[in-house]
Amino acid sequence: MGTLTAQMASDGGPWRLYIVLYGESEWPTVRWASGPVPTGAQRREALASLGYEVAPRAEWSWVEDSQKRDDDSTPVVLIAAVDVREQEGASA
Template sequence: MSGQETAREFTSQMAVRRGRWRLYVALLGTTERWPEHSFNRALPVPTFTERADALSALGFELLPGAEWTWTEDSETHGDPSSAVLLIAETRVRSRAGVGA
C-alpha cells in the first residue's frame, strides 16, 4: 500500500443463511454492495483459515490482533423457543488495490 492509500476498516460477519455459512463485510456508511462469500455448507463450521481466505478473495484482511467473536441470537426475535443463530464477527480492513 502506498503512503497515499489508506486501508478502510469495516466489520465482517459470518452466519448461517438458508442452511449455508455466509461471510460478508458490512460496508456501513457507503452505497456500495456488501461483498459476500458462501461456503455452501452448514457443517463443518468454516475454519479460521477458510474465513481468512474468503476475506482475502473479497479484498480484505483481519486487522492486526483482531479475533473472531461469537454471538448467540434467536431465529425469531423475542421467542426463547426459537432456533439459535450463531453470528461470528471481526474487524477487517481493505487491502491495497481493492476498491472497497
C-alpha cells in the same frame, strides 16, 4: 480507510461471510455450503477474495441469537464478527 466489520452467520444452513458497508444496498459476500463452521484459513481466504484481511490484533467474537427476535424456542442463529481492513493494494 479505517477498519470495517466482517460478519459470518448461519442458522443451520449455509454459512455467509460478509463485509458490513453501511449505506450500501449490497455487501461483499462469500457463501459456503452447509456444514461445519468454516476454518480460520477458509475465513482468511474468503476475506482475501473480497479484498480484505483481519485487522492487526483483531479476533473473531461469537454470539448467538434466535431466528425470531425475543423467542428462544426458535432455531439459533450463530453470528461471528471481526474487525477487517482493506488488503494492501486491494480495491474492494
